Amino acid sequence: MDRAGSTPEGGILRCKYPLLNGPGFRLNGHQVAWQKWRFHVRPDQRVGMIISAVTYGEGDQARPILYQGHLSEIFVPYMDPSFAWYARNFLDAGEFSFGGLSKPLIPKQDCPEHAIYFDALVAGDRGRPHTVPKTICVFERVTGDMVWRHWDEDGGSKSRAKRDLVVRTAVVIGNYDYVFDWIFQQDGAIRVAVGATGIAETKMVTPKTASMNTGPAGGTHGSNGQETPTTTEDADAYGHFVDRQIVAVNHDHYFNFRLDLDVDGIANSLLIDRLKTQILPEGHPRRSVWVREPMLARQEADAQLNISLDRPALWRVISDSQTNHVGYPTSYQLMPGKNTNTLLSPDDYPRRRAGFIDHHLWVTPYRVNERYAAGDYPTLSKPEQGLPAWSSENRSIENTDIVLWHTIGMHHLVRAEDWPVTPMLWHSFELRPFDFFDRNPALDLPK
Numbered sequence: 429m430d431r432a433g434s435t436p437e438g439g440i441l442r443c444k445y446p447l448l449n450g451p452g453f454r455l456n457g458h459q460v461a462w463q464k465w466r467f468h469v470r471p472d473q474r475v476g477m478i479i480s481a482v483t484y485g486e487g488d489q490a491r492p493i494l495y496q497g498h499l500s501e502i503f504v505p506y507m508d509p510s511f512a513w514y515a516r517n518f519l520d521a522g523e524f525s526f527g528g529l530s531k532p533l534i535p536k537q538d539c540p541e542h543a544i545y546f547d548a549l550v551a552g553d554r555g556r557p558h559t560v561p562k563t564i565c566v567f568e569r570v571t572g573d574m575v576w577r578h579w580d581e582d583g584g585s586k587s588r589a590k591r592d593l594v595v596r597t598a599v600v601i602g603n604y605d606y607v608f609d610w611i612f613q614q615d616g617a618i619r620v621a622v623g624a625t626g627i628a629e630t631k632m633v634t635p636k637t638a639s640m641n642t643g644p645a646g647g648t649h650g651s652n653g654q655e656t657p658t659t660t661e662d663a664d665a666y667g668h669f670v671d672r673q674i675v676a677v678n679h680d681h682y683f684n685f686r687l688d689l690d691v692d693g694i695a696n697s698l699l700i701d702r703l704k705t706q707i708l709p710e711g712h713p714r715r716s717v718w719v720r721e722p723m724l725a726r727q728e729a730d731a732q733l734n735i736s737l738d739r740p741a742l743w744r745v746i747s748d749s750q751t752n753h754v755g756y757p758t759s760y761q762l763m764p765g766k767n768t769n770t771l772l773s774p775d776d777y778p779r780r781r782a783g784f785i786d787h788h789l790w791v792t793p794y795r796v797n798e799r800y801a802a803g804d805y806p807t808l809s810k811p812e813q814g815l816p817a818w819s820s821e822n823r824s825i826e827n828t829d830i831v832l833w834h835t836i837g838m839h840h841l842v843r844a845e846d847w848p849v850t851p852m853l854w855h856s857f858e859l860r861p862f863d864f865f866d867r868n869p870a871l872d873l874p875k
């Protein structure tokens with residue numbers, strides 16, 4: 429496989445939209461070939477889009493990386509205790525799948541002019557099949573960045589311009605729009621990004637007065653959930669004025685992704701590289717350095733992990749059969765981006781129904797029926813469905829086909845600039861090669 433995207437199988441583009449030969453990549457049905465990447469993309473009624481069979485070509489070998497990856501669940505709890513609002517806690521993917529999660533992309537606005545689109549066939553509210561056009565777009569983009577560079581005094585300076593291949597779908601759930609990107613990169617990494625936009629949920633309140641400028645510390649609603657008129661004090665305690673009589677209610681967004689990695693095959697394990705301070709002996713000119721302390725996760729409880737700046741760690745899916753040229757296991761790292769912890773108490777019902785938010789990472793052994801982090805049927809569900817139930821058995825996850833479940837979270841204190849429509853706010857994580865290649869895989873990029 430070469431950088432120009434020619435495929436050994438000689439795939440021919442078949443697509444009902446014009447621009448059959450999207451610049452830089454090839455399609456064969458739902459198979460995408462771009463540079464050294466090969467993968468399959470398809471629409472899905474419940475989770476929007478599924479990426480499968482991701483490989484990266486090295487020599488004449490297509491090395492497996494990801495068997496399947498997709499959104500698994502969305503959780504949006506609101507933070508207003510009033511009677512009309514306390515129950516607004518949505519498990520958006522599982523609860524609102526009728527008609528399909530993804531809605532049509534707008535050509536030249538949502539995706540560039542040269543993008544190629546896929547339609548989705550979904551069941552409508554009455555169970556009849558219908559086509560939602562253009563729910564996925566695929567395009568190559570010139571990023572304006574470099575993959576790598578080195579500047580040399582003697583004139584040996586080099587740099588390589590970066591291109592990405594983007595696979596995008598846009599999900600609409602009532603007031604909110606989410607954009608999901610799978611970004612294939614020339615350095616062997618895959619960035620998965622979610623952008624939040626759309627219209628914040630609001631309520632009408634009595635007008636904000638000049639004396640309210642700093643906002644009070646608390647509200648008047650007790651734990652009995654009794655409805656009382658919304659005062660400006662309450663409004664300011666549980667939301668933020670975006671107009672004189674309009675308050676956008678505080679809330680969170682959580683997105684769980686199911687990532688069934690197959691790093692050089694299905695015999696995989698999770699290795700946690702903890703970085704720890706090492707105190708150096710008396711008399712040494714330095715007092716301390718940090719060192720790597722590896723730990724293999726043998727059972728599910730070992731791999732229920734949270735991001736911590738105080739206790740940094742690398743999370744890697746290692747191959748139990750392949751090593752790189754210096755003898756380390758080949759691996760892919762799950763590298764989180766900006767994220768958050770839940771502030772809900774552990775006994776709060778919405779949190780228990782979305783138990784997957786208790787950890788940023790869960791790892792399970794592959795089971796065909798385990799696909800949705802809050803369970804198959806989250807509407808009016810009982811607590812602890814999905815990941816907490818499956819992982820309560822504390823199964824072995826060593827040297828087997830493992831699945832990573834990663835949650836991105838955000839607290840949303842809505843600001844004036846988020847009204848009347850929120851500018852896109854991106855969060856992301858990266859699946860990044862770590863000892864998977866013997867060298868920087870983007871060394872061979874043309875000038």
Ligand SMILES: [Cu+2]
Binds near residue numbers: 628679680681840
């Ligand atoms: Cu929001």
